[in-house]
Amino acid sequence: MAGSCPANVAAGKLGVVDVRIIEESEMDAVAEVMSHAFGFELKPEDQEHFRRAFELDRVIGAFEGDLAIGSGGAFTFDLTVPGGEVGCGGTMIMAVLPTHRRRGVLTEMMRFHLDEVAGRAEPVAALWTSEAPIYGRFGYGVATQFFRTKIERSRVSFPRDPLGSGTVRLVDLAEAGKLLPPLYESLRLNTPGFLTRNETSWNEGHLHDPPRWRDGGTPKRWVVYEESGTALGFASYRQHEKWDQGLPSNRLVCGAILAATPGAEDGLWRYLTGIDLVQTIECWNTDLNSTLTRIVADSRRIEQSLSDGMWVRILDVPAALTSRRYQVEGRVVLELTDPFRGSAAGIFALEGGPDGATCQPVKEEPDLRLDVRELGSTYLGGFTFTQLAGAGLVAGSREALRKADVMFGWPVRPWCPEVF
Numbered sequence: 001m002a003g004s005c006p007a008n009v010a011a012g013k014l015g016v017v018d019v020r021i022i023e024e025s026e027m028d029a030v031a032e033v034m035s036h037a038f039g040f041e042l043k044p045e046d047q048e049h050f051r052r053a054f055e056l057d058r059v060i061g062a063f064e065g066d067l068a069i070g071s072g073g074a075f076t077f078d079l080t081v082p083g084g085e086v087g088c089g090g091t092m093i094m095a096v097l098p099t100h101r102r103r104g105v106l107t108e109m110m111r112f113h114l115d116e117v118a119g120r121a122e123p124v125a126a127l128w129t130s131e132a133p134i135y136g137r138f139g140y141g142v143a144t145q146f147f148r149t150k151i152e153r154s155r156v157s158f159p160r161d162p163l164g165s166g167t168v169r170l171v172d173l174a175e176a177g178k179l180l181p182p183l184y185e186s187l188r189l190n191t192p193g194f195l196t197r198n199e200t201s202w203n204e205g206h207l208h209d210p211p212r213w214r215d216g217g218t219p220k221r222w223v224v225y226e227e228s229g230t231a232l233g234f235a236s237y238r239q240h241e242k243w244d245q246g247l248p249s250n251r252l253v254c255g256a257i258l259a260a261t262p263g264a265e266d267g268l269w270r271y272l273t274g275i276d277l278v279q280t281i282e283c284w285n286t287d288l289n290s291t292l293t294r295i296v297a298d299s300r301r302i303e304q305s306l307s308d309g310m311w312v313r314i315l316d317v318p319a320a321l322t323s324r325r326y327q328v329e330g331r332v333v334l335e336l337t338d339p340f341r342g343s344a345a346g347i348f349a350l351e352g353g354p355d356g357a358t359c360q361p362v363k364e365e366p367d368l369r370l371d372v373r374e375l376g377s378t379y380l381g382g383f384t385f386t387q388l389a390g391a392g393l394v395a396g397s398r399e400a401l402r403k404a405d406v407m408f409g410w411p412v413r414p415w416c417p418e419v420f
């Protein structure tokens, strides 16, 4: 494909670029762009998978003449926010052919994409990024954190009795497909940052397990924690078998652990850290609210590292801010800038509390001044205005910062259990 690029590309010029929703017949060309930009070999089964996994009426292509040079699009989600949920366009597969990079193609696709999300009356967009410097310029702020946990199995012990009375059971793919979606749905509104999962996202994402995704490990194993026959939590993992001079040194790589009760989380950790022949357990996206370090005897043996998780872009300020609840009653006036798109710029008075909120444009002196990017970072309660003011990203008096922090805070830390 790269060989078919027109000569003007080598000279660094870019012809007229057409950004639009693709025709279904153009999906393979767009997948080629993804393959070059992300660096994976595109196989026929991937093409089939993309056709099933993506919402084809939301997939964007950028074209120079007949040549597909950019890909992007959206998934349709509801995003859990403190005390509620909000319509959300899940920004995905933004990619530009290496021959056409740094000439503004992504920028044009982002304009189109954010208009498309706003056109569907989704007040926010959200994404996971391949590299942290890319999306701030488009108004996205880091809203949740990605929390990796590494455990030396021989160092883990649980000094107290189990918190629950349940048991853990291995389930096959077919049973996982039946049991897990309703359990996930029952948990989804508890934690800001969760996203709706539909049949496609289960079948083509969580339960999809082609050998190429296994990195040398086993197929995904699924376990369910149950009490009196009721499923209260689940986890998935792969085992990577290794013998080191005759000693067992297996590695266990876990996906997100989802639990409805402390007993379920406790039971799942005990199970995962109890599997024989395992030396290390790597949980690549642990819940920030996890109790793990509180339930083991030696918390220092749990290695933890944090980086940016899901980023949120607020498009419609009143709709986004009134979709969530606030920890305490209060009123705060925010002046926002939105250089990329403008739709979130202005002065807004937010009055909110545990029972709901109102938000409208006003002509008043603001309490706080910030960019829409920073509102995205505080929206789910993951970062405070005071923290961001410390980095020079929010301006306002100490009292105003504190008032906004107490309002926007939430007892449950935001966490997104899936990377899309």
Ligand SMILES: CC(C)(COP(=O)(O)OP(=O)(O)OC[C@H]1O[C@@H](n2cnc3c(N)ncnc32)[C@H](O)[C@@H]1OP(=O)(O)O)[C@@H](O)C(=O)NCCC(=O)NCCS
Pocket (backbone or CB within 6 Å): 037, 038, 093, 094, 095, 096, 097, 100, 101, 102, 103, 104, 105, 106, 107, 108, 128, 129, 130, 131, 133, 134, 137
């Ligand atoms: C990231 C990517 C889509 C950028 O596309 P692009 O068309 O080169 O981006 P643009 O030309 O519109 O760049 C817009 C701005 O973002 C900056 N930028 C783009 N990609 C960047 C990156 N990876 N790191 C830092 N800055 C970046 C550009 O320098 C430019 O800055 P400027 O406005 O100050 O000049 C492209 O490099 C790519 O496909 N990368 C591999 C796949 C990937 O990582 N996609 C993102 C998935 S979340």
